[in-house]
Structure formats: C-alpha cells, structure tokens
Amino acid sequence: MGLKKQLWQVAGGAAALLASGIVQAADLPKTMVWTSYDFGSAGFAQASAVANAFQKKFGTRIRIVPSGTGIGRMLPVTQRKAHYGFLATEAFFAAEGTYDFAVQSWGPQDLRIVLAPPTGTGLTVPKGSKFADGANLKGVRLGYVKGNPSVNVKTDALLAYAGLTRDDIKAVWFGGYGVMKGARLTGKIDGFLMSPYSGITRELEASPAGIDWVQFDPKNKEGWARIQKIAPMYSPLSIDDGAGMEKGKPVNIIEFRYPMMSTYADRSAEEVYTVTKAMHDAFDLYKDVNATTKNWILSKAGRTPADVAWHRGSVKYLKEKGVWTSEDEAWNQARLARHAKVIEEWDNATDAFNQWRAAEKKKGNKIKAAKAWPGYWADHRKKAGLD
Structure with a gap:
C-alpha cells in the first residue's frame, strides 16, 4: 500500500x-x-x-x-x-x-x-459581488491550493452546480490554505472555500470589502446532482449563524463532515x-x-x-x-467492504502494471512509471467498477 x-x-x-x-x-x-x-x-x-x-x-x-x-x-x-x-x-x-x-x-x-x-462550508466573495449566486460563477477568480484536493475538488464540485469547470474561471494557485486570505484582502482573487466559523472568515467579514456567501439553491436538483457526482460527501445546508450572515436570513451553502x-x-x-x-x-x-x-x-x-x-x-x-x-x-x-475492495484493486493494478512494464521493456519500450501510473490506475478503477 x-x-x-x-x-x-x-x-x-x-x-x-x-x-x-x-x-x-x-x-x-x-x-x-x-x-x-x-x-x-x-x-x-x-x-x-x-x-x-x-x-x-x-x-x-x-x-x-x-x-x-x-x-x-x-x-x-x-x-x-x-x-x-x-x-x-x-x-x-x-x-x-x-x-x-x-x-x-x-x-x-x-x-x-x-x-x-457535521459542519458547513462554502465560497465567499466580496459583499455585493455578482458572483454571490452559484449559477453565475463564470469568470470568477477562485483560490486553489497545491497538494490540497480537499479544497480543490470541492471547489470544482461547486462550479459544477452551474455546469462549469476550471476552464470557465480563473484558478489561482497557492502553496497553502491560509495565504489565500491575503490574496482575497488585496483583491487578487474573488474568493475561496472556507468555513462560516473560522478566524479567517471573521477577518474577511470585518475587512472593507466584507463577504457574501455564494448560494446554492437546494431546490435545484440537477445542480446538486452535479455537485454530488464530484463530491458525494456534500449536502445542502441552510444556516444563519456564521460570519457574513444575518439572523433570520439563512444562506444556502454546504454541509459535510469536518474535521x-x-x-x-x-x-x-x-x-x-x-x-x-x-x-x-x-x-x-x-x-x-x-x-x-x-x-x-x-x-x-x-x-x-x-x-x-x-x-x-x-x-x-x-x-x-x-x-x-x-x-x-x-x-x-x-x-x-469498499475500503477492502479498493486496496485489493490497487494491489491487482500494481501487479498488472509491473507485468506490463516488464513486457514493454522486452520490446525495447521504456515506460516511465511516474508518468504512466496515474492513467493506468484511473482506467483500472473504472474496469473494476470503483468509479
């Protein structure tokens, strides 16, 4: 493993x-x-x-x-x-x-x-931004973090609500999560994934630009189906007790388990x-x-x-x-049972991959493992019924 x-x-x-x-x-x-x-x-x-x-x-x-x-x-x-x-x-x-x-x-x-x-999460943007509607995120500048699929994939899932991908926005990459706060404060990005209750969110709420939560209507079943296809751990959440929220006026964001x-x-x-x-x-x-x-x-x-x-x-x-x-x-x-199946298929894929590389080597074809493996594993997952 x-x-x-x-x-x-x-x-x-x-x-x-x-x-x-x-x-x-x-x-x-x-x-x-x-x-x-x-x-x-x-x-x-x-x-x-x-x-x-x-x-x-x-x-x-x-x-x-x-x-x-x-x-x-x-x-x-x-x-x-x-x-x-x-x-x-x-x-x-x-x-x-x-x-x-x-x-x-x-x-x-x-x-x-x-x-x-359970807790909430979502995207925030400057107060009054046109991007505060999840159906209107085309062209938004969103923060992504290298080595953090937890943030990146869930951000992609929220784009999918409106049928969008990273190609439809400007993805701005950072080396860590916390540094995105500074980028948002200086206007280098419009927003990023955050918790309604974190210190970072409170700081942005108190900043001159303030925050609005990007809302995802739970009645939009097709939009939510697209979200959950990418991030099955997500479900709709309506709350009014977080940063940038007003009591009695709940916002429609996301629920998942964290931490x-x-x-x-x-x-x-x-x-x-x-x-x-x-x-x-x-x-x-x-x-x-x-x-x-x-x-x-x-x-x-x-x-x-x-x-x-x-x-x-x-x-x-x-x-x-x-x-x-x-x-x-x-x-x-x-x-x-799912855990055991994934581990079993990883081992099966590894054995088959090594045999394939050895066979190709005999033919004079050198297969670089680091480059070939991700695609091989992705294909194996589909064939094994994992995806």
Whole structure:
C-alpha cells in the first residue's frame, strides 16, 4: 500500500511501543500529537479547543501540527509521528487512492474515523459581488491550493452546480490554505472555500470589502446532482449563524463532515476506545468554545455517514452509549467492504502494471512509471467498477 508499507518498518517499532504503553495503562497517554488545518482555520480552532480540554481534565498535553495541505496533514499520521489527524476530505481521497494519493508512493490508505462532526462550508466573495449566486460563477477568480484536493475538488464540485469547470474561471494557485486570505484582502482573487466559523472568515467579514456567501439553491436538483457526482460527501445546508450572515436570513451553502478525527485501522481498539471516551467526558469543557464545537456531541459526531469507516474502538464506545444504530452498523460494514475492495484493486493494478512494464521493456519500450501510473490506475478503477 505505497507509503504506508514503506514507512512501517521505520516507524512501526516506536508506534508499537506507544500503543502497548497505552493499552497497559488503560488510560490516555501523557502526550499526543495531532495534525490539523493551518492557523486561523476552523479545524485548527476545534483541535485546539479539544486539546486544551484534554490538558485540563486529564493532564494530557497535545501538540498540534498544522498544515495547509492534505498531504501535510496526512503524512505525520502515516509516519506514526502523529497519533490522530483532524482531517478534511483528504481522508476520502486517501482511502480511495485518488487525486494526490493516486501516486505509487501513496495509494489507498486504511483510515478510520474516531468522531466526525457535521459542519458547513462554502465560497465567499466580496459583499455585493455578482458572483454571490452559484449559477453565475463564470469568470470568477477562485483560490486553489497545491497538494490540497480537499479544497480543490470541492471547489470544482461547486462550479459544477452551474455546469462549469476550471476552464470557465480563473484558478489561482497557492502553496497553502491560509495565504489565500491575503490574496482575497488585496483583491487578487474573488474568493475561496472556507468555513462560516473560522478566524479567517471573521477577518474577511470585518475587512472593507466584507463577504457574501455564494448560494446554492437546494431546490435545484440537477445542480446538486452535479455537485454530488464530484463530491458525494456534500449536502445542502441552510444556516444563519456564521460570519457574513444575518439572523433570520439563512444562506444556502454546504454541509459535510469536518474535521474528522482520524487514524489508521491498525491503531489499537483499546486506545481509540479510550480517546473516544475522553472526547465525550471532556465535552462540557470545549462545547462552547465556538459555534462548531457543540457538534462534537456523540449524537452528531458519532453517526454515519462520513468519508471513511469508523474505527472499531470508537464503535465499541458508541454502542455502549446507545448512539450507534443498526443503520450505522450497516453503513459502516458497507464502507469497510469498499475500503477492502479498493486496496485489493490497487494491489491487482500494481501487479498488472509491473507485468506490463516488464513486457514493454522486452520490446525495447521504456515506460516511465511516474508518468504512466496515474492513467493506468484511473482506467483500472473504472474496469473494476470503483468509479
């Protein structure tokens, strides 16, 4: 499985010792490392709120490693340098082995969710902009982030609402998520994907240009079908409590799961059970930190669907608390089967690809793996019924 296999021998020994210590103690570790979106993001704010609560209630110190890219949030977790990632939709792409994770050094990652609260997202533009209607985005200048399919693919999905693609707009590329704020403030872009509750969004709301939310009418079934074909994790959301919104005048934006507290399937069930329990036990200490932390309540954050399957340790605790239903279990089993199928087909495709390259080499044709593999994997996915 690509990078995971390559790094396991290096990091596995330390990870095993860490997991063993946790299991023996049947308690939270004294220190943990988590990854999240970068400073100013809603994900960082939520991870920080939970980390502070853990230190107050359990004496556990948590170091948060922020990153503006999906790869940056995933890599420390993959290397076992971080215990958990507060991930966005890179969890879905990593599990599927698509986009930035379609390269041979990555491939499908066997991720699992601990908890996954629902939240809102969308595009904002300067107040009064003609682009505030999702059906009128042609020609808009939107920010994209290198190495962050979570932002990029979902932005593409919102363009699809009106039948548009990147060819119909001006895509402006950045090296990280947070730097797009400056570009928006200086007028270099019209907008980018953001949370209604993040510090960045509040700053833009308070700026001279202000913000309007680009609206996507939930009654437009064809438009939403196009959105969900690209981003199946999206659904309509109508809210009035975020930045740039007015009470009693809800805006029609997007709902999805974020941030998803995630780890690998092979992390011990005992540890994940303990962490899930701690998230619940400390809830009163972080639930009112901002408008989104209340969504970590088990009845919301412990329910399917989400981008990947739930971890068995988390499921055990959710069952004990009466949150996990038969419908959740059925969804989770189907998602686990999907994970297994994707991993199996990646291995099948890898074997077939290597055989094809060897055969071509005998004919005198040199196939560059890095260039040929993405297309080969995409074709294999279609033939295997994954897409």
